[in-house]
Amino acid sequence: MTKVSVIIPCFNAEDFVAEAIDSALGQTIADVEVVVVDDASTDGSRAIISAKAAQDSRVVPVFLERNVGPAAARNIAWTKLTGTWVTLLDADDLYLPDRLERLVSFAEAQNADVVADNLSIRHFGDDTHLAAAFPHVANGEIIRVDRAFFFKNLWNGPQKYGMGILKPMFRAKFVRENSIAYDERYRIGEDMLFYMNSILSNAKYYILGDCFYIYRKRADSISNVGDHVFTTLASMCEEILSNDKRLTTEDREHLTKRGQGLLEYFHWRQLRALRRRGDKLGFISYVIKRPSSLFYMMKMSVAWRMKRG
Structure with missing residues (x-):
């Protein structure tokens, strides 16, 4: 059975990290491990993560003693995980229950290296779907991402999201064979660089227009702070x-x-x-x-x- 590793980086996320972990554990695909990297939180996140790990052996807790930032936290997670496929879940976001099953099924059928779905944008605390984060791929549509598509859509202008907003699933073997890692100098845009390195390593990359990932907007999110x-x-x-x-x-x-x-x-x-x-x-x-x-x-x-x- 195919194993999927879900990386959840966490910093001061006591109000929502339990929901994120439950969302990953509640997937219709059974063989899941959830690597939760607590980046030296100063709130109650560590206790929540520890409790989840005690309840379910699929939760792999990693507690850092100093804050290293999201890129380094992701790299550390990659040293702990054992899945054939690897994907991200931000600590304030959620998956639909069949997200991983759908992505794995498609990826393996196409022999893909990377497959992403669209994101359902919602306000935190409100389950109303506002819009798809990446409208360039319509619901039900499938796009094979080549270099031109990737670079054209890296950033799509004011009030729009680009390729960096996506949360793809990666074939772990592809990432390791191409020595792709997060650039730890950056605390913003680290995902975009990781994805760019994948496309420049000639990844067989697809985007599905369906929204299986729930992206919950928070005013204090690091990616929304400052010009x-x-x-x-x-x-x-x-x-x-x-x-x-x-x-x-x-x-x-x-x-x-x-x-x-x-x-x-x-x-x-x-x-x-x-x-x-x-x-x-x-x-x-x-x-x-x-x-x-x-x-x-x-x-x-x-x-x-x-x-x-």
Whole structure:
């Protein structure tokens, strides 16, 4: 029987980590192990994880004595797991009961290396489906992800999610044979880099349009904090462009465009903040320094008005 390892990184998640663990354990596929890495939480997370491990031997608890960040926590989990397939579950999210069975069945039928499903976006504490996180793949649709599709959809513009939002399932053998790991320098965007390394290692990668993963939005999530998200992701793009020899000319064109888009969006947000504060001098100074930010603001304004009708 195929074994699936679920990695749950945890930091100060006492209000929801039990739900996440139960969601992974409650899958219709029986052979599951749940590796929960507590990244030196200061709340009651460790006690909850310990209790779950005592109740069910499929829970593999890993307790870190110092906070190392999400990338390092994921890498540590990879040293503990034993599954044929490996996937992630954030501590504040959930799976539908048949998620793993459906993904494994499809992946093995297609001899895939990576398979992702769509995500159902919901507000935390509300079970109402708001939207699919990745609308580029419709419900019921199946996409074979090539390099062009991946890089084109790395970031899809304001108020939209890109490839990094997905929570794919990986064939463990593929990841290990290609020495793919999370870059521990980053606490944001580490998933995007991991997925990019997979596609650059020629992964046979599919996305299913069905939403089997429940993505619960929280205002205090690390990925939602601060405009530095956009500059960090843009810096990642620039570093990859400078150092990764596997990139084709087409890859470079797409990646350059994504990086530029992230920076444009960052500068627009800075300009918008100055305007909202009524800082006229700051606004003018910013425009003089970066005149392209004003043109981007005008473009955004037109786009929003057209969207509203």
